[in-house]
Amino acid sequence: MAESMDIGSEAPRGTKRKADEVHLPDAPRRIKALSQDVVNKIAAGEIIVAPVHALKELIENAVDAGSTALEILVKDGGLKLLQITDNGHGIDREDLAILCERFTTSKLKAFEDLTSIGTYGFRGEALASISHIAHLSVTTRTKESSCAWRAHYADGKLISPKPGQSPDPKPVAGRQGTQITVEDLFYNVPSRRRAFRSVSEEYAKILDLVGRYAVHCSGVSFTCKKHGDSTMGISVPAIAGTVDRIRQVYGSPVANELIEFKAANDRWGFKSEGWISNANYSVKRTTLLLFINHRSVESSTIKKAVEQTYTTFLPKGGHPFIYLSLEIDPHRVDVNIHPTKREVNFLNEDEIIEIICDEIRASLGKVDTSRSFMTQSLLPGARAPLASVAPSPMGDSGQGSSGPTTPAGPSHKFPSQKTLTKRPYENNLVRTDASVRKITSMLPAGQHPPSDSAPQDETAIDDMEYEYSEKEPTLCRLTTVKDLRAEVRDNMHNELTDVFAGHTFVGLVDERRRIAAIQGGVKLYLVDYGMVCNEYFYQVGLTDFGNFGSIRFDPALNLKDLLRIAAAHEKDVAETDDEVDWDEVVSIVKDQLVSRRDMLAEYFSLEISEEGNLLGIPILIKGYMPSLAKLPQFLLRLGPHVDWTDEKGCFHSFLRELASFYVPESLPNPPLPDEDGAETTATEGPEIVARRKQLTRAIEYVIFPAFKARLVATKGLLKGVMEVANLKGLYRVFERC
Numbered sequence: 001m002a003e004s005m006d007i008g009s010e011a012p013r014g015t016k017r018k019a020d021e022v023h024l025p026d027a028p029r030r031i032k033a034l035s036q037d038v039v040n041k042i043a044a045g046e047i048i049v050a051p052v053h054a055l056k057e058l059i060e061n062a063v064d065a066g067s068t069a070l071e072i073l074v075k076d077g078g079l080k081l082l083q084i085t086d087n088g089h090g091i092d093r094e095d096l097a098i099l100c101e102r103f104t105t106s107k108l109k110a111f112e113d114l115t116s117i118g119t120y121g122f123r124g125e126a127l128a129s130i131s132h133i134a135h136l137s138v139t140t141r142t143k144e145s146s147c148a149w150r151a152h153y154a155d156g157k158l159i160s161p162k163p164g165q166s167p168d169p170k171p172v173a174g175r176q177g178t179q180i181t182v183e184d185l186f187y188n189v190p191s192r193r194r195a196f197r198s199v200s201e202e203y204a205k206i207l208d209l210v211g212r213y214a215v216h217c218s219g220v221s222f223t224c225k226k227h228g229d230s231t232m233g234i235s236v237p238a239i240a241g242t243v244d245r246i247r248q249v250y251g252s253p254v255a256n257e258l259i260e261f262k263a264a265n266d267r268w269g270f271k272s273e274g275w276i277s278n279a280n281y282s283v284k285r286t287t288l289l290l291f292i293n294h295r296s297v298e299s300s301t302i303k304k305a306v307e308q309t310y311t312t313f314l315p316k317g318g319h320p321f322i323y324l325s326l327e328i329d330p331h332r333v334d335v336n337i338h339p340t341k342r343e344v345n346f347l348n349e350d351e352i353i354e355i356i357c358d359e360i361r362a363s364l365g366k367v368d369t370s371r372s373f374m375t376q377s378l379l380p381g382a383r384a385p386l387a388s389v390a391p392s393p394m395g396d397s398g399q400g401s402s403g404p405t406t407p408a409g410p411s412h413k414f415p416s417q418k419t420l421t422k423r424p425y426e427n428n429l430v431r432t433d434a435s436v437r438k439i440t441s442m443l444p445a446g447q448h449p450p451s452d453s454a455p456q457d458e459t460a461i462d463d464m465e466y467e468y469s470e471k472e473p474t475l476c477r478l479t480t481v482k483d484l485r486a487e488v489r490d491n492m493h494n495e496l497t498d499v500f501a502g503h504t505f506v507g508l509v510d511e512r513r514r515i516a517a518i519q520g521g522v523k524l525y526l527v528d529y530g531m532v533c534n535e536y537f538y539q540v541g542l543t544d545f546g547n548f549g550s551i552r553f554d555p556a557l558n559l560k561d562l563l564r565i566a567a568a569h570e571k572d573v574a575e576t577d578d579e580v581d582w583d584e585v586v587s588i589v590k591d592q593l594v595s596r597r598d599m600l601a602e603y604f605s606l607e608i609s610e611e612g613n614l615l616g617i618p619i620l621i622k623g624y625m626p627s628l629a630k631l632p633q634f635l636l637r638l639g640p641h642v643d644w645t646d647e648k649g650c651f652h653s654f655l656r657e658l659a660s661f662y663v664p665e666s667l668p669n670p671p672l673p674d675e676d677g678a679e680t681t682a683t684e685g686p687e688i689v690a691r692r693k694q695l696t697r698a699i700e701y702v703i704f705p706a707f708k709a710r711l712v713a714t715k716g717l718l719k720g721v722m723e724v725a726n727l728k729g730l731y732r733v734f735e736r737c
Helices: 036-047 051-064 093-098 111-116 126-133 190-194 199-216 242-250 300-310 349-366 417-421 479-490 494-501 529-543 559-573 582-595 597-604 628-637 647-662 686-710 715-720 727-736
Strands: 069-075 081-086 135-141 148-154 157-159 170-172 177-183 221-226 234-236 258-265 270-277 287-292 321-328 504-510 515-520 523-528 549-558 613-619 721-726
Touching (some): 051 126, 051 199, 093 148, 199 221, 199 321, 242 270, 242 321, 270 349, 287 300, 300 321, 321 349, 494 515, 494 686, 504 686, 515 686, 523 715, 549 559, 559 613, 582 597, 597 647, 628 647, 715 721
Antiparallel strands (some): 069 081, 081 177, 135 177, 221 234, 515 523, 549 613
């Protein structure tokens, strides 16, 4: 067996070799310089990793050139075509010969200049690197030039566009600025080109980059689209502000929830500004637009620190949106640490980050905004919507949130797509078209508003003229007001709040008893709108505390005369004669109001002059004028019915009296026709007719839409809401017949 194994010419694998058969190593290899072509391609591979990196360099060069408009065209994710057109200074014809040579720049002369560099690009490697891995052409025109010049480049040098032609730049027609066209990126680096998985992914990266610079570069317009598409992927005008730019790029949900942010420190030589999302906005991944000395960079340290700051304000798993522009003294920054300048180092990094995070934490704490939650629907058989914004539950800022909703808990389940597309039963159908026939049209003539009160001009609810002042809104920090708001939130009835938030106004039923009909889902309700108005205007007083408008009287009204009118009325309607000195009551109330006129003007916009004249009363809702016939009684009640000795009691009782003043008055029912259908001889006065028309329209087009927008229905309102019909119940009745 052993002899047969030795027959082969080669020893089998694993056998021992004799000492003289051991292979000796070759002589040591000599060090050689790489060819310039290999060096340039290696450098290009470090700087231009993907199409988005090439575009970043081109955008920065265009902004450095003073451009105010950038147009970007992309094909196949930038691999087939990447074109950027600007309206900047342009490039001189004499400089085109060395434009794409390595380390040619107009922004840097000595190495020491790196310590004070204030521009985007400065090393002169971008165009050189692109020319080694793509077909590059440049069309440019300066202000002084009579025509534009077009040049083609390869490997950093001018080349002729066609064989046999001169490589010198050719004169062409063109506007001022520069157009750089990059075609067939990585055509000579097949391994790099095969590494890209999809062109759509590369295009998404390009849109993200363009969006970042579109947000930061104020005064510069940006457009970006795919080649052949008629619609823009991104379009931001030059005149847009920062918030509008964020809205254009990232959408309204985040733009509506932004807080302006500023921080600076002379010791560490920095200042920062930007916009950050508040606690109402939360997404699965953090969006951080970070610019250091106006250069888009990445910093995992800053990102982690900011995310840690937000953990106190956002739910678990929620992340914020941050746009942060950080300006640091150039001599403290080293921008020359990364080939693509994607990262930078700066001195005192920990101290600067700590100051920024402290300011973010303080800014979030100062904003007393409401949270938005999704609540369960009142109707157990109704179809649940995919998303619904709950009205502001008496947030400290008083403004309802328009941001995205947050699920109330793990038990809340969204309906499946199959359920949503399933045809519903007829007894679940809800007709809420405002243009269809209303219940008031079915009433006998004279029991509903005349045809001229139809909503032909719904915006013209009243005849008041409005002037807008430049008064800045104030942030209420009073603990007593916040406590009163919290009491309303604690007393909130979720199901009834849902009814008002999604109701449809049906019509007025009884103006004397102040009853209206509304539809909520598949149910019909009768509502005591006098009671609901009282609660609503009280909540408006709390949410808009210190920020009321003012109804001005011209000429001013004498406060004492108004109080005398109210006192005379009280004297006439008093059932007992208890020897009340009404003149003394009038004097006491007048002195109380005049002595507290500064506080009344600051907190409630109730303006009283030192001489005792009433100059103005607060506006709680635009488009509705309260009955001025109730004004004397309102002023008189401010004396005995307001607790002037306690701050919280004072605010609560005053706002209750103010809400009562704003409640629509009870009007007599319209005259009914006689048995023959003709109008009765009893007619209403013109003042009552005009007030009825004004009030009817205000209730339908101002007050009830306001309930829908921001009313927090409290448990006490259950007494004023009665269900009178249920569509499902009616179906069951008819099924038995």
